[in-house]
Amino acid sequence: MLGSLRSIVQEVNAARDLSAVLEIIVRRVREIMHTRVCSVYLRDKQLGNYVLMATDGLNPKAVGQVHLAPGEGLVGNVVTREEPINLERAEAHPAFQYFPSTGEERFSAFLGTPIIHHRAVLGVLVVQQEQQRRFDEGEEAFLVTLSAQLAGAIAHAEATGLLATIGKQRRETHFSGIAASPGVAIGRTHIVTPQANLSAVPYSECRDIDVELTLFQQALVAAQKEIREVGERLKCDLSPEERALFDAYISMLDDSSLAVEVCNRIKQQLSAPRAWAEVMLEHVRRFEAMSDSYFRDRAADVRDLGARVLVHLRQQQQTDREYPDNTILIGEELTAAVLAEVPREKLIGAVSVKGSSNSHVAIIARAMGLPAVMGVQDLPYETIDGVDMVVDGYRGDLHIHPGAELKRRYDEIVAEEQQLARNLDHLAKLPAVTSDGHRVRLLVNTGLMADVVRSLERGAEGVGLFRTEVPFLLRDRFPSEEEQREIYREQLEAFAPLPVTMRTLDIGGDKALAYFPIEETNPFLGWRGIRVTLDHPEIFLAQVRAMMKASQGLNNLRIMLPMISGLNELEASRKLVERAYRELLEEGYEIVMPPLGVMVEVPSAVYQVRELAERADFISVGSNDLTQYLLAVDRNNSRVANIYHALHPAVLRALQEIVTTAHSVGIEVGICGELAGEPGGAILLVAMGYDMLSMNATNLPRIKATLRAIRQEDAHLLLQQVIHMHCAEDIEKAVHSYLKKIGLKKILRLPEQEKKTG
Known part of the structure; x- marks a missing residue:
């Protein structure tokens, strides 16, 4: 089932939101395991209950309606035990709980596995069958493996969807990481990403569609010119097969359908870099999902081409971005060099998706007296460029779109810090x-x-x-x-x-x-x-x-x-x-x-x-x-x-x-x-x-x-x-x-x- 596992993970990673992720999981797992039902229950962080969020086989009207506390029903028992439950006759189990709205009374065989992320049970993945049978070891192992593989993707999709909703309403939300450098920073986020990393292009909308379309066309022309020049310069050193790769790059850039896809997204007010990255990553995933090894290998070529154009896009779009006052720098993996690029008088905080309180950049942040939080793995950082944020370097907390009351409390902490510094000056x-x-x-x-x-x-x-x-x-x-x-x-x-x-x-x-x-x-x-x-x-x-x-x-x-x-x-x-x-x-x-x-x-x-x-x-x-x-x-x-x-x-x-x-x-x-x-x-x-x-x-x-x-x-x-x-x-x-x-x-x-x- 390794090929099936890989294809599901690739499809999930390509999905745009949480509902699409869950729909892919229940549909594909049901197909691959030949079961009558596949369902996903996810934790409601506020209530602490587990809610039926997607199903293929149960009554779709039950989605969002079935809630189970930890320890309640078979799903709740999977949560508290933090291990699979595999039953031949689910209805005979003392913990079995019947929900008429689901229509699950027809199904006897039950296999539920926990979806665990950062030691917490994020949800439960369940498959069911009508006939009385125990799922075999291979099926159980497959579901356990898939749950472990998908935990991070589900958490990320949850966080991204939450932020998208909150972003429109400018509602306060919170993420936790590792306290890396003490202090409090209240400012505005600035996202830093590698120049040529398609996966790290932050979500951003454009103000002027015509300007963005022009930038995109200029970047395509510049990339074509660069590829032709490199191919010409190296033609004596390359085999015919290797020279053909440069021709393939040019051919892809000449392909009008590719440009049309990107232009359509720009017309929906996406920035050119984000539109290009989304389209190219979709093509990469399609190649990666193909069964033929030759075509799977071409995914790397598509990614490389995408990176080449992205560099030109970013150069066309902006050479020097202005850093706002009270900048909070955010990246997947910050470095000392990145910190040094921001004028010190404007930099007040740092957040890194990767790393820990003892990583080199955390040590540099402490040396600079810069409040910092590391290891915020669930933060969809590419979606929060330019938003208001509080960085709590004491607790390791981030507050996005902080409300007036929260800001007031943190303003008091900042004032206390300043007073403490004055009290110690005499030493x-x-x-x-x-x-x-x-x-x-x-x-x-x-x-x-x-x-x-x-x-x-x-x-x-x-x-x-x-x-x-x-x-x-x-x-x-x-x-x-x-x-x-x-x-x-x-x-x-x-x-x-x-x-x-x-x-x-x-x-x-x-x-x-x-x-x-x-x-x-x-x-x-x-x-x-x-x-x-x-x-x-x-x-x-x-x-x-x-x-x-x-x-x-x-x-x-x-x-x-x-x-x-x-x-x-x-x-x-x-x-x-x-x-x-x-x-x-x-x-x-x-x-x-x-x-x-x-x-x-x-x-x-x-x-x-x-x-x-x-x-x-x-x-x-x-x-x-x-x-x-x-x-x-x-x-x-x-x-x-x-x-x-x-x-x-x-x-x-x-x-x-x-x-x-x-x-x-x-x-x-x-x-x-x-x-x-x-x-x-x-x-x-x-x-x-x-x-x-x-x-x-x-x-x-x-x-x-x-x-x-x-x-x-x-x-x-x-x-x-x-x-x-x-x-x-x-x-x-x-x-x-x-x-x-x-x-x-x-x-x-x-x-x-x-x-x-x-």
Whole structure:
């Protein structure tokens, strides 16, 4: 049944709304399984009941009329059990409930499977037969598989339909994601999509149909010209079959029926990019649904052609879009480069359909003090361009078309945040010292020049992590040695004489360079961090030379190596750094050899801390990646975001082991992960003995306020209480209880709802 399964999923993905999705499901499942009935029940979120939403075989007048609570009837039992129910004689089951309006008294055989999405039962898929028989294992397995495959599509169709209805009425609605960066943003959405992704073109209507039709024709002509030129340029290198592909592209663009389809949609006031994307995706799905493998393979050609024209359409339509004041940026998968494109004075919030609270873009958002929500998987973002929205970065909530009362409540929260910031301003020039006299250095994580002023105003004692990859991510090529020198010099001068710790290029994982692609099945366990730069010494040498040149006369540079998993990588890196140092001395630069440190981010480094500490000048823990690798959780994956927990007992014990071992050989230890910027995390780290905590500038005041309000002795008692606990949730409760007990929870704005992990 694999072919049937694939064809149903493709048809569902091509459907325009929820009713079409459900109609396809009940009709196709009934055909394929040769049953008399197929029905779908969906959850009513407001009432909590499950409603008959579509059927092929029961009385169609019963649709929307039959409601079942969880546990009520056979369908309600499927919901509460969260597993299939397969019965030979449904009417004999004690939970059987008869609804005269459905006409289902004729059917004995019953098979119902739950449709589960994000751990919640979204609905129930049911098939029925007149004769008394038990559906066999293959049939049950097919229905279970189909339910799992369709759950996401149904949820997305539900959300899209809800927004379409609400959009016309401008009614308030709500979506939930993962709290990624604290704060509240009240503004207007701006959708960002890849230039050539047909599936990501946002829904938009056009104001002037004639202008849009002209743009479409111009884009077609430009695409035809480009394809002809490419085909001509490559004709000597291509086989006749490959040259024929270019001819096929031209032929498709010349096909008047294709243009007519698009023009008809534009005349219905769709924008040209959206009309083109809809038509081309329909053609792609038709090819994908064909049984002949040759024609199925042509779907990729159609998609490629569609992408080529789409790029021209977007270039024709707009070169530079104006960003409104109070912009809330929304995309399928935001990146640091996308955030940097928006003028900072206009950007107030960020929302990403993919990702989690520990993804790279979430960390950048926190560093910028930008409220952000990640992993809003059910959000049909392409339909909400330019609408009013509230982003609640404490709860992970989005409110579309917020009403006056909701806006008023969030305005009060924004005012409270501003007052809290003013209340903590006086701490900037005071040291981070506990009430019983223990001194801790607080540093900042930076990556942009915009961070500098904010960091110094808030009392940063240096830079614990300068993300050198950010300038690389913002360019379309590798920056030259001189360009790097200028960037690094600005940072070093701004903080001098305070230390600036620069991490060598850390790409790979979720940080990809468009001009240096790394295609891997498992990027976080692959070619990333120091592995890339040791394989490309020309990149590494240019970078460390630029760093050391920039430090001339300042001598406040520290170099840090990411993703070190063994001594051989440290030694290989040190040899290159020493080589660059000697070269610069020979060239006449008056510089001192900077301290060279190691980031402890992978489990192997935890168990070699002693050897690493004996050969390095300092140790810094990257707790974000260390947590990821210890718990085997991809921190960008919203499906497992609830498993990622920096207060997991295994993480805390590893952190304690690192600092204890490094101190035993006389090496200072810092930490530059997100845990250091959380009040509870900072208390535990100070109790463990960490010398330096590095965090984003936004968190500096509240961490300083936290440390000045506690005694180190009490922090030790808290650590001893939680280090032997067995689960992260118990540890978090104990830490929050401590913060509340000492009166910090309200001062630091740490309500129960502040952080939602998934």
